Amino acid sequence: MTKNVKEVGKLNSLEAGNIVNLIVSRKTELGYMLTNANREEVFLHSSETENDLENDEKVKVFLYHDHKGRLAATTTMPFIDMNSIAWLEVVGVKHNLGVFLNIGIKKDVLLSKDDLPAERSLWPKEGDKLYCGLRTDKKGRLFADLATSEEIETLSQEAPENLRNQYLTGHVYRFKEQGAMIFTDDRYIAFLHEEEADTKLRLGQRLQVRVTFVREDGRMNVSLKAPKEIAYEEDSQRLIDYLEQNSGFMPYHDKSGPEEIKEVFGLSKAAFKRAMGKLMKEGKVKQSSEGTELLQK
Known part of the structure; x- marks a missing residue:
């Protein structure tokens, strides 16, 4: 504006x-x-x-x-005023108040905790950026004001179909029931499903995502995970590395519980079994009731 x-x-x-x-x-x-x-x-x-x-x-x-x-x-002009919106960096977090944003002058502006997710783990950290304007309350006090979904949509453009499997960067600007909305540097709107994220996300977090699908309306579905063939290779190498660091044996196999698999390897049970199947097919490991043994060192 x-x-x-x-x-x-x-x-x-x-x-x-x-x-x-x-x-x-x-x-x-x-x-x-x-x-x-x-x-x-x-x-x-x-x-x-x-x-x-x-x-x-x-x-x-x-x-x-x-x-x-x-x-x-x-006389220092801020990044925003009452008639504009901009990406503002988080420079402080106070759980009893909210987060403080740098608007380009010596005094930072507060984004109230009432405008942030109820779950504290979803709050932004210092260095994250939020798309905000300014507002005043009934007492005339100045606050930051998160951009609405409608304001983001007004600024966005439709994504071309040839973006599939391309990598883009952007910021989380809103959470939905099953994932997060991201506004990319190229002004595309993307949805990141929770199953396509390998970590818990924060509002304002900057991410590099891979486009998995471009919808007819010009929006995208994206993922933080590598394409399957790359993911299989990375997961398999993770198991090989663990075996090599533990004298070629580990007490884990296809029947191990999903919780301990996640805790030890950071993999889902399904990803662990896919990686294990790949290694067995290649003749690199064998399984028994006691665990898994490395055959090739």
């Missing part, structure tokens, strides 16, 4: 989150008092401007609340 700079004469009141043109009404020891047409004043600290300002000079500023909750101004 295009940022809207409000002129002095058109501003009804000074509100956080807006980029406005104000007039220097007077200098102080610490900075400048700025005013609008209604004679409302806001303070601009000298550390928040690179230039020496003169009385009656017009200055473009962004309004925010300082660490004491007072309305303040800065």
Whole structure:
């Protein structure tokens, strides 16, 4: 979105989150008092401007609340204002409040815990990015505002059919009952089913995904897993490595429980059996009631 700079004469009141043109009404020891047409004043600290300002000079500023909750101004332009949306980096997490986002000025903005998943493990970590705008509450306090699915859809484009098996990068922007929605760097919308993820995901997490299917509506299904032929090879090598590190024998076989298979190898029972079947067919291992033995070292 295009940022809207409000002129002095058109501003009804000074509100956080807006980029406005104000007039220097007077200098102080610490900075400048700025005013609008209604004679409302806001303070601009000298550390928040690179230039020496003169009385009656017009200055473009962004309004925010300082660490004491007072309305303040800065000549540093943020990544977003009340009329725009951008990817913002998470720079702090406080479980009793939410997450703090860098908007390009010295003061970070809070995304309330009420706007985050109820399950704490799904919260973003520092370094993750969220697609957000700004909002104010009833008290005029400034908060980050997560982009809606509709806003993401407005920015998206349809994916071409030839993307199948291509790798793309993007961020998780929403969770659904059986997976996560991802907005890619190329502005495609993708769905990652929970069975196609080999780890628990976070909101705002950046991922590299493989396109498995392009739907008629231009959206995609994606996976974090390698194509089957590559996955089989990687899983088989994982078993060989384990056997070689344990004198060529392990007490695990096709009848072992899925929980211990997952704990020891990080594989599902089905993936373990596929990898084991591949190794047996190649004559590299043999199984017995006691476990599995490596035949080729």
